[in-house]
Amino acid sequence: MPREISPLDRFLIDAQNALSTVFGRPDAARGNPAGDTAEVVLEDEERRHAAGLMRINHVGEVCAQALYVGQAAVARDPVTRQALLAAAAEETDHLAWCADRLSELDARPSLLNPVWYAGSYAIGVLAGLRGDGWNLGFVVETERQVEAHLHEHLERLPAADLRSRAILETMKADEARHADHAQAQGARVLPQPVPTMMAAASNLMKAIAYRI
């Protein structure tokens, strides 16, 4: 019979996720969508721009891990908790693919990843404490905003950067599915000003992560 997970076990699992997300090199369960798409040599300025955008996407995935793990930590219904942890596991693929692409572009992840993780975990816990309907509503809002943001990045990436594009296309389809899934599980619509505040927080993150 499976052993009940104690609060201490859960804390240790969460701490391990935080450390491996921020300092480790998580493995993707699925193959990188860039696959054998040809690498095109980009002009220096284009490469820096692509790296800035992919650093933002990498931070976004660090935040997604932290949000979902934070939300799962306080989820009341075990089914909701499981769904959140499953979503976090799929986001690990995105995290790994963005990290791979950053290396290919000769760039590093954000130096502020510990800060992004801690802030997002706190937001996840706060959202989760409002109850499971809010928890799921938060997932829907996050995923819809990320989907729109990825659409925008696909327009801003250098046209020749086909490898980054392949990754973002797959991520965009995954995020749409995550939102639909949470919606179907009984998400409630978040009232204003919550969605606006979430968008403002992510705009701040994007402005900083493009450079640092």
Ligand SMILES: [Fe+2]
């Ligand atoms: Fe993602």
Ligand SMILES: [Fe+2]
């Ligand atoms: Fe997602």
